Amino acid sequence: MAPYTVHMSTLFDPKKKQWVEDVSITVDPVSGNIVSVQQRAPGSLGETVPAGDIDLRGKIVMPGLVDAHAHIFLHSYDERPSLSQKRDESNAERIIRASQHCRTALLAGYTTYRDLSSESMGEADAQVRDCINRGLIPGPRLFVATRALASTGSYELRSENHAGGVCYPRGGEAVDGPDEARKAVRRRLAAGADVIKFFADYRRRIMRYPPAQQHPYIVSATHPPADPNPDIVVFAQEEMDAIVREAKLGRAPVACHAGTIEGAKMAVAAGVLTIEHAYFADEELFQMMVERKCLFVPTLAVCERLHKKRFPEILAQTKLAYSLGVRLAVGGDTGTYPHGQNAREIELMVEGCGIPLEDVLEACTVGGWEACGGDLCGVPFGWLAPGVRADLIALPTDPRKDPRAFRTVDFVMKDGVVWKQDGKGVNLHKDQHTWIDC
Numbered sequence: 001m002a003p004y005t006v007h008m009s010t011l012f013d014p015k016k017k018q019w020v021e022d023v024s025i026t027v028d029p030v031s032g033n034i035v036s037v038q039q040r041a042p043g044s045l046g047e048t049v050p051a052g053d054i055d056l057r058g059k060i061v062m063p064g065l066v067d068a069h070a071h072i073f074l075h076s077y078d079e080r081p082s083l084s085q086k087r088d089e090s091n092a093e094r095i096i097r098a099s100q101h102c103r104t105a106l107l108a109g110y111t112t113y114r115d116l117s118s119e120s121m122g123e124a125d126a127q128v129r130d131c132i133n134r135g136l137i138p139g140p141r142l143f144v145a146t147r148a149l150a151s152t153g154s155y156e157l158r159s160e161n162h163a164g165g166v167c168y169p170r171g172g173e174a175v176d177g178p179d180e181a182r183k184a185v186r187r188r189l190a191a192g193a194d195v196i197k198f199f200a201d202y203r204r205r206i207m208r209y210p211p212a213q214q215h216p217y218i219v220s221a222t223h224p225p226a227d228p229n230p231d232i233v234v235f236a237q238e239e240m241d242a243i244v245r246e247a248k249l250g251r252a253p254v255a256c257h258a259g260t261i262e263g264a265k266m267a268v269a270a271g272v273l274t275i276e277h278a279y280f281a282d283e284e285l286f287q288m289m290v291e292r293k294c295l296f297v298p299t300l301a302v303c304e305r306l307h308k309k310r311f312p313e314i315l316a317q318t319k320l321a322y323s324l325g326v327r328l329a330v331g332g333d334t335g336t337y338p339h340g341q342n343a344r345e346i347e348l349m350v351e352g353c354g355i356p357l358e359d360v361l362e363a364c365t366v367g368g369w370e371a372c373g374g375d376l377c378g379v380p381f382g383w384l385a386p387g388v389r390a391d392l393i394a395l396p397t398d399p400r401k402d403p404r405a406f407r408t409v410d411f412v413m414k415d416g417v418v419w420k421q422d423g424k425g426v427n428l429h430k431d432q433h434t435w436i437d438c
């Protein structure tokens with residue numbers, strides 16, 4: 001496989017946050033890297049490009065997108081609630097679904113996924129990552145958390161009301177005290193985690209009004225209090241501190257699920273790299289995040305579905321974070337809604353929050369790389385320069401005019417290999433069968 005060149009007329013450069021014209025990028029499919037980025041003199045290229053090159057002139061090109069908060073083992077909660085997915089689907093079904101989700105995500109233009117917990121599938125997210133890296137299935141570059149950390153009785157499937165003898169799959173890893181926290185981080189890293197995820201808070205009263213646990217946001221008991229399952233902090237400060245300190249020793253980034261302001265502030269004080277969700281946030285939290293260079297992944301797409309009542313407020317909070325200078329990354333908690341519809345998060349940031357498109361696209365590329373740990377993640381991706389991973393996508397319509405442009409990505413390259421061209425998947429069904437006489 002020899003290096004070849006991709007020619008384009010309009011390119012989004014996330015480092016400059018600018019649209020640039022007449023660029024040609026040479027890539028090496030063996031190393032997977034960009035070799036050179038050249039500015040072409042206008043008119044220097046004929047009607048057709050040299051044999052072996054790719055012509056993306058007339059399309060809108062940018063680096064491959066990063067989904068900073070996804071779950072490959074989940075499919076839409078509209079199809080089946082999360083508990084039922086974990087309880088009623090076999091490991092084989094969940095792995096086969098994950099492999100389909102990975103292909104779908106890649107073909108939708110998402111060349112990197114930060115997969116923030118395997119949702120009762122143990123370390124299988126690390127194993128799917130390795131299968132993609134070995135070329136067994138197509139998919140985004142995965143950075144995985146394996147099991148999320150939480151304290152006893154918080155992010156676990158609860159069973160107080162079950163009929164007895166029911167064995168639920170374990171979800172997160174229950175950890176109590178700074179020593180166990182340190183040990184759990186070491187165990188996660190040894191099990192293949194690229195990123196450590198912990199829960200700052202969760203719905204700890206989930207069994208008081210059954211069967212609300214069938215879907216934590218739908219109240220189905222009679223006469224429940226106004227908020228039957230409030231989010232409550234699950235770790236003490238010293239436990240969060242121990243998680244972050246140990247992860248730093250292990251050179252791994254830390255992501256924190258936070259539903260409460262209190263939990264989010266404790267996590268930011270502990271030094272996490274990213275705060276996920278923060279459904280409740282205030283200016284003080286965002287100021288802390290700016291000071292400590294903590295990224296915010298607001299997961300608007302899941303909030304649009306599960307937090308309808310407060311959604312306008314959640315959009316306004318995200319706009320406030322942006323205007324205060326909080327660093328954003330883009331990921332909708334994909335999997336709770338369909339993989340392939342990842343770009344809903346881009347649409348909500350632009351249309352719902354009023355954040356300029358260029359800032360959102362920068363957050364969805366360079367910001368995504370930073371959320372994966374930046375230099376800690378070992379590979380540069382998300383912008384266009386020699387030595388950076390050759391991830392490119394192209395859109396037939398211009399997102400500056402068409403707010404739905406990201407729904408029809410029609411070209412995808414990851415690591416210098418083309419996976420979609422002119423709207424159709426390519427290289428997806430390689431026949432690897434060869435007969436060897438012995």
Ligand SMILES: [Zn+2]
Binds near residue numbers: 070
């Ligand atoms: Zn999530």
